[in-house]
Amino acid sequence: MSDVAAPVATASAGAPAAKVSVGEIFLAFLTIGATSFGGGAIAYLRASLVTKNQWLDDKSFVELFSISQSLPGLNTTNMAILAGDRLRGWMGAVAAVVGVILPGAILMTLAGVVYGMGGSRPLVTAGLKGVAAAATGLLLATFLQLARKTLRGWLDVVFIAMAVIAVNWFHVSVLYALLGIALLATLAYRPRSSDTKPEQPTS
Amino acid sequence: MNQIPQLVAVFAYLSLLTVGGGMAAYPEMENLTVNVHHWVTQDQLVHFYSLGQMAPGPNLNMVAAIGEHVAGIAGAIAVPLAFYAPTGLFALIIGRLWVRLANWPWRTSIQNGLSPTALGLMLAGLLSFGTTALRLGHPRVMFLVGLDWIAVAMAAFVLVMMLRTKVNPALLVLGCGVVGAFTFR
Numbered sequence: 084m085s086d087v088a089a090p091v092a093t094a095s096a097g098a099p100a101a102k103v104s105v106g107e108i109f110l111a112f113l114t115i116g117a118t119s120f121g122g123g124a125i126a127y128l129r130a131s132l133v134t135k136n137q138w139l140d141d142k143s144f145v146e147l148f149s150i151s152q153s154l155p156g157l158n159t160t161n162m163a164i165l166a167g168d169r170l171r172g173w174m175g176a177v178a179a180v181v182g183v184i185l186p187g188a189i190l191m192t193l194a195g196v197v198y199g200m201g202g203s204r205p206l207v208t209a210g211l212k213g214v215a216a217a218a219t220g221l222l223l224a225t226f227l228q229l230a231r232k233t234l235r236g237w238l239d240v241v242f243i244a245m246a247v248i249a250v251n252w253f254h255v256s257v258l259y260a261l262l263g264i265a266l267l268a269t270l271a272y273r274p275r276s277s278d279t280k281p282e283q284p285t286s
Numbered sequence: 287m288n289q290i291p292q293l294v295a296v297f298a299y300l301s302l303l304t305v306g307g308g309m310a311a312y313p314e315m316e317n318l319t320v321n322v323h324h325w326v327t328q329d330q331l332v333h334f335y336s337l338g339q340m341a342p343g344p345n346l347n348m349v350a351a352i353g354e355h356v357a358g359i360a361g362a363i364a365v366p367l368a369f370y371a372p373t374g375l376f377a378l379i380i381g382r383l384w385v386r387l388a389n390w391p392w393r394t395s396i397q398n399g400l401s402p403t404a405l406g407l408m409l410a411g412l413l414s415f416g417t418t419a420l421r422l423g424h425p426r427v428m429f430l431v432g433l434d435w436i437a438v439a440m441a442a443f444v445l446v447m448m449l450r451t452k453v454n455p456a457l458l459v460l461g462c463g464v465v466g467a468f469t470f471r
Contacts, residue, residue: 152397190341227449270399
């Protein structure tokens, strides 16, 4: 969920490449799911889908990525579903999402087993404290990078503050905070009559 | 007692809250898995979440570890299914619709509205997570009281490395784990 692929101008934006089999899709996403250590799976997705296999051009990739960000669900799994669907319909989507999840899920299941056996030993607890501290820094960096890329102005800061105050201070359920603030923010950014065609405001 | 139905219900619900990433759902995940169902402690949840940052693929595959912890191998299978299927189906349906709505003016409004909402919820999650992670082993007292300053320094180091260098974050997390094993004992 970090590195957003920079849109690189490619020769032609157009139809996806020749028909890809469900097995090929599964293998490509399984590889991404097994190698994308340390988050940032989007960069791996781009390297595989656009650069290596040339199943999508850059324009479609960026388009799918922007859709995947405005849907609930993780960016990586949403991208897998959208790309898989575009390549081979719903079967492609299923193959892609299962492929990208499987290696990490198996690994984390094993981690759960190992944790159950030794998670309370002092050395392990101490190590996990270091891991948790690092994860905090890592997630904060992701937040800052995302904020730098998508913040549009003071109004966005107000909505961010509202979310933090509602959830952390008043312990409002995330569901209500999400629905309330999303509704408010969407209305704040409602289409103006002067808009002739919808465009992403540039910052 | 068979926990699977409750696990499935909780994680299917949580999946709908993961706008802009898994962190948005963290406060709710903490409330449901720690306070309501007592499946894990606050510290254990932070442990699993942090370990998940090292695994390849989506960084919330740690839900499989929670499933395993609570209900063994059946939990490890049921929880990721419950967690990924609802939003997956949603993405498939809305994804197709969204392309057709390219010229609908409200589409841009929704995207522009969701963007700060997702950022805000992520920061809220990060605050819940960080206030536990940076004082592991001690009860949560108040915002800054009781922080472990060595852990804070570690987090700050990782933050700077992430913003200034291209080092693989999994290595940073692993490195801090090794250093932590000898510093925090």
